[in-house]
Amino acid sequence: MPFSKHGYPRPLILKRGEEVWLRPVRPEEDDKEIFAFLSRLSAEDRWYLDFDASDPETVRYHFIKYNPNKILPIVATNDKGQVVGLATLERSHPSARGHIGRVRVVVQPFYRNQRLGTYLLLDLIQLAVNVGLRVLTASFIKGVEDNAIRAARRLDFFEQAVVPEYAKDSRGNRYDLVIMVKRIHRGYDDF
Structure with a gap:
């Protein structure tokens, strides 16, 4: 399994000094906490997810009963054990x-x-290297996920395409979808 040699759990210190831990999802333990995490997101945040966070079967498919050959989920937990990030x-x-x-x-x-x-x-980029991937893609909604777009750019993702007026908010306003790509380099000889 790709997680075994990845150094989990991994501690991180956030900008305000709080410690969180990254680790793989533990299907037998994280079910309730993942649902709690998704329920703490606002209705607007859930609107922009590309899966139905209110559908238990969809959530279980992606994060609990996942196929490790297709999906590798990780969580960030705080000192209370609450899931505060999901990837x-x-x-x-x-x-x-x-x-x-x-x-x-x-x-x-x-x-x-x-x-x-x-x-x-x-x-996730390091996990991709560990499992032998060469390209990563991510999609973002311009005007809604601009901070995420900037973060992806800092990690060498680039805009591959912009699909005009592809997404809409709950009021019907339309937004462009930005598709970003990162080429994965394993060593200096890849450059």
Whole structure:
């Protein structure tokens, strides 16, 4: 399993000095805490997720009963054991897209702008290297997830495409979808 040699649990110190821990999802232990985390997100935050956070089967598929050959979920927990961040690395089956992964990161509002999302994304990049991926993709809604776009750019993601007026908010306002790509380098000889 790719998690075994990745150094979990991994402590992090956020900008305000709080310690959080990154680790893989523990299916038998994290079920309730993941649902609690998703329920603490505002209705607006849940609106922009690309999965239905209110559907228990969807949540279990992605984060609890996941197939480790397809989805690698990690959580960030605070000192009370609460999940405060959730991230996934999704892989295609071995085929023409078998070298490509997709990343998703969700952070509780209180923990935003503390670099937690950046740390989670960085951890997913390292996981991608460990499992042999060569390309990562991420999609963001421009005008809503601008901080996440900036964080991805700092980690060498670049805009591959912008799909105009692709997403909409709950009031019907339309937003562009930004598709970002990162090429994974394993060593200096890749440059």
